[in-house]
Amino acid sequence: MADVDGYHEQLQRDAQFLCSDLRMDTDLVDKLVLQLNRIYPQILTDKEAHKFRNLSVPTKVRLAELLKHLQVKGEEACHEFYRGLHIHAEDIYFSLPTRVKRRELADPKWTNTVAIRRERYVLNDRGPMFFLSCLSFAVGLAMLYYYGEGDTLRGTSPLLHCSAAGLSKGAKDVFISYADVGTKKK
Known part of the structure; x- marks a missing residue:
């Protein structure tokens, strides 16, 4: 993957991962929809936001429709989706296939993986x-x-x-x- 790939192509590659990731729950999808609607109403209108926040539709279906909608809207919409994902779910953002591939190309010897993967290790939960x-x-x-x-x-x-x-x-x-x-x- 070259750096010339735009956010539209990246979203096409990451869509399957995003739809299958269990961390993409209802709350996170709602946060992303609200951010796109409130900050960028030209990307997501109130009517579209209401459609993507409908709780009677399963989250995975709503997310898949949202990703398709953003791809139709163009490069700027895809870019703003990635910004929202980075703000609200940094762990998911850094585990996206396009981000992992970009890190591998930038650092083939895996020398900076410690700085990127911040995990919390809990020895016991007793306090x-x-x-x-x-x-x-x-x-x-x-x-x-x-x-x-x-x-x-x-x-x-x-x-x-x-x-x-x-x-x-x-x-x-x-x-x-x-x-x-x-x-x-x-």
Whole structure:
């Protein structure tokens, strides 16, 4: 694909991908239609926008009709569709076949793919409080291990019994048995 290809040709190539992509949901199609209607009423009139926002028609059908309509309207309409897609759904915009092909031609060794693909990796969905509680638990165990043998933490038995209240049965048993062993050493 050369850089001389216009937005009209790109939309012809990307139309099948756009119609089959599950991320092109009703909300996104409505946003694109509204943007084209409000900002560029010469591209999409109120009557046409109402037709493409009709919820009784499936989203994939409405999207396919919208893409055909934009191709009939010409180069400027296709360009504005791409602008709207870039604004409202950047991840879809960068995963379009014409954009991927353009990046491959510009960078055949794939050296800049890290900057382009921004993904969020979630290790767990429990949140920061879970992390803080695990960290506190680990720090507490480390303190007990390093300082529990001497006389510095002799009065920690009641504290250990209290702190074991929110733990699982196995962790409670470890805490309480360690506290009991610490009091027997006195």
